[in-house]
Structures are given as C-alpha cells and as structure tokens.
Amino acid sequence: MEELLNIAKNAFPQVSGTETIKGIEDEVEILWDKWGVPHIYARSMEDAYFTQGYIHASHRLWQLETFRRFTSGTLSEIIGAAMVDQDKHYRIIGLHRIAKKCVANLRKDPNNETLRSLKSYVAGVNAGIEKASTNLPVEFAVLNIKPEKWSLEDSLKIMSYIEWGLGGWSYTLELLRENLITKLGVEMADKIIPLYSGANVDIGKGSNGWVVSPNKSESGAVLFANDPHLPLMLPAIWILMHLSCPELNTIGSSFPGVPSVVLGHNEKIAWGATTVTSDNVDLFKLELNPENENQYKYNGEWIDFEVMDEPIAIQNRDQPIDFKVKISKFGPVMEYIELQREVIKISLPDKYALHWTSYDVNLDDTIEGFRTINSASNWSEFRKALSKMTVTPQNFIYGDIEGNIGHQHGGKLPLRKYGDGATVTPGTDEKFNWSGLVPFEKMFSIFNPEHGFVYTANYNEDKAPNGVFIAQDRAKPYRQMRIKSLLQSKEVFTIQDFINYQLDLFTMEAEELLPKMLKYVKVKANTEVQKEIIELLENWDYFLTKNSVAGIVYKIWYQEILRAILIPLIGIELFEVYLTSNPFEIERLFKLFEEKDELEDTLFRAFENTIKFLTEKFSSDFTKWKWGDIHKVVLTHPFSQVNEEAKMLNIGPFKIGGDGNTLWNGSYDPTDEYKVIVGPSYRQIHDLSDWDKSIGVIPGGQAGLPFHKHYNDLMKLWVKGKYIPLLFTRKAISENLEGTFKLIPQ
Known part of the structure; x- marks a missing residue:
C-alpha cells in the first residue's frame, strides 16, 4: 500500500511554477485558489480551451479514461468479462457511431469556430496526457494500462453520454408497461400504472432552479439558485473552472471531456438548468421474418437489418468475442434495459428497436450552444445560443445584471405521427415513425413574469405548452410544489434564504400521503x-432530517x-x-x-x-x-468493489436526510440498503449585485487523484450544507491563492 501511496503522490500536478508546452500561442496564467479551483487567464479562446483540456487531463485523467471506455463499450478490455453486458449495451446504443457522425459534420467547415475550439481542447487534453505519462495516476499503475491519445470523437462520445443520461430513461417505462400487459392484460396493467394518461415517476436525476427579480431581492439585483441532481460518483461529475480571455469571462461547472463552462455565470448573465421530463426515446416492436432472423417487416416487405460487427476485447483473453448489432429503419435492436447504471437483459420474447432524438441531430451543435452561452450578454443572445441545443430539452433559467429573469426550454423534442410514446409503438411501417423534431420557436419560454420569479424542478406542469407535446410521464411534483410555496412565502429574499431552500428537507410527499x-x-x-x-x-x-x-x-x-x-x-x-x-x-x-x-x-x-x-x-x-442510520452516501471508488483495502479510496459514509422528493435531493436505492445514489451534483447561488458573492460546491473534490488534498475536501462541506466562494475578480482570487502556474508556448 505504501508503494501505491507513493505512485499516487507522484501523479499530483504542479500548481506553482512554469512549464513550456506545445499547442498554445501565448502565455497562459492559471491562478489556483485554496479550494482547488483553477482561474485560467489566456489571450485567446483557443488557448483558454487548450488549458481547460490540459487541466481536465491533469486532475481527472482516470475519469476521462473511464468515460471514454464506458461510452465506447470497451470496459471489458481492462476490467474483464464482468463488463461484457455493459459493453454490449453501449455498442448497441451507439454513442461511438453518433460521435463519428458529428465529427464528420464538423469537418465540413474547417473554419467552424466550434471545431477550432474543440481541437484546441483536445490538444490540451493530449498535452496533459503526455505530461502525466511518466507518473500516471495510481489506477493506471494498478491495471497496468496507459491512456491513448484523446480525439474529437472522444469528446463527442462524452457529449452523447451526457445526453443519454438525461434523456434515455423513458424506454424503461415502455418496457414496464409491455411487461405488465403481457403478464396481466391491458385492463389490470392500466390499474397498476396508467397506460394512456402518464405516471409520476422518480426519475432519479433531476434538478432544482429558481430566480427572483431585483424587487424581490434584498440586494436590489437578481438572485439566482440552481442545483442539478445527478449520480453521486467519484470523482465528482463536475470540476469547477474559471475561463478568462478576450472573448469570454466565465466561471462555473465544467464536464471533464467537454470544453466550456456548462452551468455558471459570465460578467453579464447567470444561467442554470434542470431537465425537462421529456420523452425523447421510443421503442418500436419489430416483426421478424420467421425464416430469416436477419430480416424484419417494413412497409409490407421483409428487409434486411444493417448488421454492425462489434468485437469486444476482454482482459486476459487472446481473442475478442464476436458481437453484432442489428440496426433497423427505426434504430438499433435493444437487448438490455438500463436502470441506475445497471444493465439487465430484456426478458420479453419480442424484439424492440430504439429511436432516440440523438440519432436525428448533430450533438456538436450542443457544444456550439454552450460555447455561445458562455459569451452571451443578454436574453436575446442567450436564447439564440439555446436554439442550437440538440440535447434532451432542458429548463434553462436565466438572470442578468440589468435585472431581467427568464425560463426557456432548449433542446429537441420528437414530433410523433402515431401514439404518445408511453407504450411500445408498432414497428412494421414508416407511418409509425416520427415525422421530425419540434422547432425552437414553439418551445416554452417566459421572460420577466409579473409575479417576479421563475422556478423549475423537472415537473411539467403543462404536458403540452404551446401545443408542443413533451411526455405523458413526468417527474413527481413535490420538489416543484415546495419551491413555489417558498417563493410565495415572502416578498424579499436573501442569499441565506436560497441556501436554506437548497438544503430544505421538508417532504410534501409525506405531508400528502402519510x-x-x-x-x-x-x-x-x-x-x-x-x-x-x-x-x-x-x-x-x-422534515426528513437524518435524525428523524x-x-x-x-x-x-x-x-x-x-x-x-x-x-x-x-x-x-x-x-x-x-x-x-x-x-x-x-x-x-x-x-x-x-x-x-x-x-x-x-x-x-x-x-x-x-x-x-x-x-x-x-x-x-x-x-x-434514525433515517440517517440507513440513508447514507458513500462516494465509491470502482476499485473498492473488488478489493477490501481499496475502500480507503472511498469518501464516506455520511448520514444525510432527504429523499428524491425533498429539495436537498437524496434519492436512494431501496434494493441496496437505501444507499444514496443521486444528489445535488453542483450547488450554485449568485447575487448579481456582486459576482464575488457567488457561492457553490460539488460533492467530492476538484482533484480525481487519491490522497490529493483536494480529493475529498469539498465533500466535507457538501454534507454539512456549506459552500465555497466562487471568486470572480482577480483581486478576490489573489487574496485566496494557493499557487500560480504559467504555461509558456514552446
């Protein structure tokens, strides 16, 4: 263990000093604050994105490697046969095929700014990989592997993985309904879960967000809060980052593997998001040719599946196993259901093809959308950036220094010619397929409402705003009801009020049902x-406290x-x-x-x-x-699941309150001793009167390097409901400095 500790410590990157490096045009300065947040000062956007990629690789290289393998369906190659079903599932979904298509689309225009930014980011990741190659993080040493060069496709795979995590949930309910109909018949199935009117479900991943106008804020400026609820993992999903260059000055949460700040603020606006509980995925029941398993009926004829060879390499085996993916006119033929990161073989006798909005769009447009959000200065520019979004629709919330607030759906919704997506759709004719995607102009939008606030917590109060059908199923309403009641409870709000609301443990579900x-x-x-x-x-x-x-x-x-x-x-x-x-x-x-x-x-x-x-x-x-004696959060290092000693790499357990219906989301798995699996992945609160008053926190730490001082320091704050300052001005950063690091062009 001492040897591993030494390996781990040797992998810690510098936060003070200089380094000469290829790939940048001018000197870049990185100010590291004492919470491990890098503040990047570059002289061009390309150099800023290069440095972002460099830091992602320096501090989250193992996370990048696991993301890349997860999305490619190549985990079995380093972990073994236990991951074969997982790999097969992701080969079927085809995130790698989506990424390849997106990169081809980007390359059509060599002067495309998104392509240039993405290339700079990828170059930075590879510079970070090269720098780390002599002292790789401990996980690489244990598995005796080395990271390959990062590619444009890798970043697009991760973008599509984010999208699948947000929008790929609804087909599981179609399969539940199909199972119930098969087992019990239509009438009884409808009594258990509505087949035609939709159910309220614990979608697990969710979010809270709300913004109040200046006349409702003690400071006289917009007050803003957002906390996306995502799987609690190690390292944390997000890494906090500040990007400053002539084109932008933005701070917030970034996603390792993808350029830009995803949620945060710049000098003029703050933005956040919660997922619209939309139905972006449908299953189509295929009729197979009884005399030829490689054919299915379409428009009255037997036609061939497109068959993709997807050999899967397995650790300690000389030869890969053969695996073939069948693709129909509707999409790939599914073999697994995915729930809470676990894949389970579909047990029904029929075959079902998956259609997903991401098969019909270019996800590189979403990278362009976030890039332009980062530099947006008003509502019009913000909406223009959102119009580019091709992900599962998000409730984007907005506030600016001029006192404006807004709420806009951004993303893509399917236009269905048949059915409503709640149950499996026939897959024998093109008339059953989608007719297209909903145009941005028809998406829900509200700007400066008279009541002085906007709010969202995944629940669709209207299933079809502006006549645009979102979904039959929707998230449970309790968090959204609680936010609304709190925002109606007083006339003027403070940052402390918003902190209290993000940490709120009142359960409106229990109030209604108990x-x-x-x-x-x-x-x-x-x-x-x-x-x-x-x-x-x-x-x-x-109040569902840990001591309740x-x-x-x-x-x-x-x-x-x-x-x-x-x-x-x-x-x-x-x-x-x-x-x-x-x-x-x-x-x-x-x-x-x-x-x-x-x-x-x-x-x-x-x-x-x-x-x-x-x-x-x-x-x-x-x-x-006590609720907290059973309701605990542990950030689990993957190695700890196969090695008892490796449990020292875990963070926790910590007793916490809440559940999936409280504002402090503590969604749990009742089949795994009520272990907390989803929670606030990034809390951010902004008083737009002074950006240095902004606060935030992530569960875990900035570094994905075991034993690093910033490996677990923020988790201790997160559990206690504490925050760190999201420092924005150079003066405030300089007063809380841990180190200054400069990249010098070679």
Whole structure:
C-alpha cells in the first residue's frame, strides 16, 4: 500500500511554477485558489480551451479514461468479462457511431469556430496526457494500462453520454408497461400504472432552479439558485473552472471531456438548468421474418437489418468475442434495459428497436450552444445560443445584471405521427415513425413574469405548452410544489434564504400521503408500541432530517406497502427492477382493493413488517431509529468493489436526510440498503449585485487523484450544507491563492 501511496503522490500536478508546452500561442496564467479551483487567464479562446483540456487531463485523467471506455463499450478490455453486458449495451446504443457522425459534420467547415475550439481542447487534453505519462495516476499503475491519445470523437462520445443520461430513461417505462400487459392484460396493467394518461415517476436525476427579480431581492439585483441532481460518483461529475480571455469571462461547472463552462455565470448573465421530463426515446416492436432472423417487416416487405460487427476485447483473453448489432429503419435492436447504471437483459420474447432524438441531430451543435452561452450578454443572445441545443430539452433559467429573469426550454423534442410514446409503438411501417423534431420557436419560454420569479424542478406542469407535446410521464411534483410555496412565502429574499431552500428537507410527499396511510391502520393498532409510533407519525413536522424517527418509519412503511401490494401481482423480479424509479402511485394501488377491510389488512401487515424490520436492524426502542442510520452516501471508488483495502479510496459514509422528493435531493436505492445514489451534483447561488458573492460546491473534490488534498475536501462541506466562494475578480482570487502556474508556448 505504501508503494501505491507513493505512485499516487507522484501523479499530483504542479500548481506553482512554469512549464513550456506545445499547442498554445501565448502565455497562459492559471491562478489556483485554496479550494482547488483553477482561474485560467489566456489571450485567446483557443488557448483558454487548450488549458481547460490540459487541466481536465491533469486532475481527472482516470475519469476521462473511464468515460471514454464506458461510452465506447470497451470496459471489458481492462476490467474483464464482468463488463461484457455493459459493453454490449453501449455498442448497441451507439454513442461511438453518433460521435463519428458529428465529427464528420464538423469537418465540413474547417473554419467552424466550434471545431477550432474543440481541437484546441483536445490538444490540451493530449498535452496533459503526455505530461502525466511518466507518473500516471495510481489506477493506471494498478491495471497496468496507459491512456491513448484523446480525439474529437472522444469528446463527442462524452457529449452523447451526457445526453443519454438525461434523456434515455423513458424506454424503461415502455418496457414496464409491455411487461405488465403481457403478464396481466391491458385492463389490470392500466390499474397498476396508467397506460394512456402518464405516471409520476422518480426519475432519479433531476434538478432544482429558481430566480427572483431585483424587487424581490434584498440586494436590489437578481438572485439566482440552481442545483442539478445527478449520480453521486467519484470523482465528482463536475470540476469547477474559471475561463478568462478576450472573448469570454466565465466561471462555473465544467464536464471533464467537454470544453466550456456548462452551468455558471459570465460578467453579464447567470444561467442554470434542470431537465425537462421529456420523452425523447421510443421503442418500436419489430416483426421478424420467421425464416430469416436477419430480416424484419417494413412497409409490407421483409428487409434486411444493417448488421454492425462489434468485437469486444476482454482482459486476459487472446481473442475478442464476436458481437453484432442489428440496426433497423427505426434504430438499433435493444437487448438490455438500463436502470441506475445497471444493465439487465430484456426478458420479453419480442424484439424492440430504439429511436432516440440523438440519432436525428448533430450533438456538436450542443457544444456550439454552450460555447455561445458562455459569451452571451443578454436574453436575446442567450436564447439564440439555446436554439442550437440538440440535447434532451432542458429548463434553462436565466438572470442578468440589468435585472431581467427568464425560463426557456432548449433542446429537441420528437414530433410523433402515431401514439404518445408511453407504450411500445408498432414497428412494421414508416407511418409509425416520427415525422421530425419540434422547432425552437414553439418551445416554452417566459421572460420577466409579473409575479417576479421563475422556478423549475423537472415537473411539467403543462404536458403540452404551446401545443408542443413533451411526455405523458413526468417527474413527481413535490420538489416543484415546495419551491413555489417558498417563493410565495415572502416578498424579499436573501442569499441565506436560497441556501436554506437548497438544503430544505421538508417532504410534501409525506405531508400528502402519510395521513391517507395512517387512516387505514389507526383502528388496528393493538400494542402500545404501535400506538406510540402512530402518534409519532401524526405529530411529525414532515422534515426528513437524518435524525428523524418518524421519517425512517414513513420511508420503510412506504416501501413495505409497495412490496405487499405489487409482488403478488407482478412478481419479485419485475418489482425490484423498477422499485428505484418507482413509477407506482400508492393511491392508485389502493384502488385495486374492492374491500376496505382487505386494504386495511394489507397496510397494517406492511406497518407490522416495518416495525419488525427496524427492530431487528436497530433496536426495540423505536426512539433510536434514525433515517440517517440507513440513508447514507458513500462516494465509491470502482476499485473498492473488488478489493477490501481499496475502500480507503472511498469518501464516506455520511448520514444525510432527504429523499428524491425533498429539495436537498437524496434519492436512494431501496434494493441496496437505501444507499444514496443521486444528489445535488453542483450547488450554485449568485447575487448579481456582486459576482464575488457567488457561492457553490460539488460533492467530492476538484482533484480525481487519491490522497490529493483536494480529493475529498469539498465533500466535507457538501454534507454539512456549506459552500465555497466562487471568486470572480482577480483581486478576490489573489487574496485566496494557493499557487500560480504559467504555461509558456514552446
């Protein structure tokens, strides 16, 4: 272990000094503040992006390597056969094919500014890889591998991976409905989850965002808050960064592998985003030729699949395994379902092709969109940048130093000729396919509303604003309801108010559902402990803190009710596959019972099972049950899953409150001991009266290098609800300096 520690420390990059380097035109200065945030001062945009790539590679090289292999379907090559299904799944989706198409599109115009910026970024990544090659991060040493050169395709693969993570969720619900219809018939399936009117689901990944006008801000300027909720991983998804050059001056969160600041502010505007719960993916049921498995029916004829050879190399095997991807007119034929980063073989007998908006667009346009957002100075320029976006639609929120606020959908939505995407679509004729994409002009937009604020938390209050259909299914409404109630609760807000709101643990879900659950069991309580627990629940303030006794009883009881009702109907396997996304609504399930007594008995048995579970796990004294004792976050290093000693590379566990329906999102996996899997991946709050008042934090640290001082320092703040200053002026940065590093052109 001492040897590995030395290897790890040798990989730490310099933060003070100079380095002569190829690839830049002029000297670049990097001011590192004491929280590990680099502030890049360059004399051209190309040099700024080069330096961004260089820093991404210097501090997050292992993350870049895993992202590249994840998106290429080549993890088996370094990890082994355990990753074959994962690799097959991503070969089928074809992020590498999308990237290749996008790069070809970019190269059509050699003077394209996005191409130039991307080339500069890629050159910077490769300079960072070359610099690190003599002292690679410890993960490379353990696996005895070396990183290959970075490419334009690698950055576009990562862009498409981000897009798949945001928009690829909805096909799983189509498969759930297909499973239920196959197993139980249409009528019963519709009673369990609505087939035609849509369900409210725990999409896991989500976000909060809100902005208030100057007349509602104590400082007299726009006040802004945003926190995207994404998988909690190690290293953190984001790395904070400040890019300054003649063309732009921007600070915020960047995504390793992709240039620009994704969420943040420049000198004139602040922006953030939450995902629109849109349906950008459809499954089409194919009719295969019974005499030729390589053909399917289309427009009344048997036609051949396009077959792609995708050999998969596996660690410690001489020869790759053969794997073929079949592609139809609708898209690739799916073999797996993906839920919470786990892939599971589709068990249904039919074959389904996937159509995704990313197959119909150029994702390089999204890189162009973010590049132009970074330098936008007003609402008009901001919207023009958003019009380029080709990702799953995002709720972009906006504020500027002139006092304007706004909310604009940016991204692409499909125009369907048939069906609404909630259930599987027939795949035998072109008439069932999409007719195109919704034009930007028809997307939802609001600017300077009279009530003085905008807000979003993934829930689509209108399924079809401006006549544009978004989706039947949508995120649960509770976070959005809570934001709205808080913004209506007072006339003037401060930064501290917005901090309190981002850390808010009030559960409107429990406030709505718990009284309805209790009314069925109160009369059946027959022990003092049961009566005392019911009294505790009745008097709960609905704050789901880590020390909440009522909170842990409610959360476990909720799961036990789902288990008691659904497993007899759909089976344990299907139940556990979909439990984390939980598209099941308890009140809808209550209606399955014709007799009130039967419902009361079911809920009371679930209540008894809850008490039994918590007693056996913790104590017979229910006052010692705490939500945080089971609801914990651990940032897990991949090596720790196969090596006990490597657990020292993990960060945590930390007890936290909340769940997927509180503003402090703590989405968890009930099939994995309630482990927290999704949370605020970047908190940002801006008072536009003074950019140096901006604050933010990410879970983990800036460095992806084990044992580095900035490997886990920000996680300790994140857990406590603390922030760091997002310093913007050179004076403020200089007063909090850790080091100055200069890149000198060779």
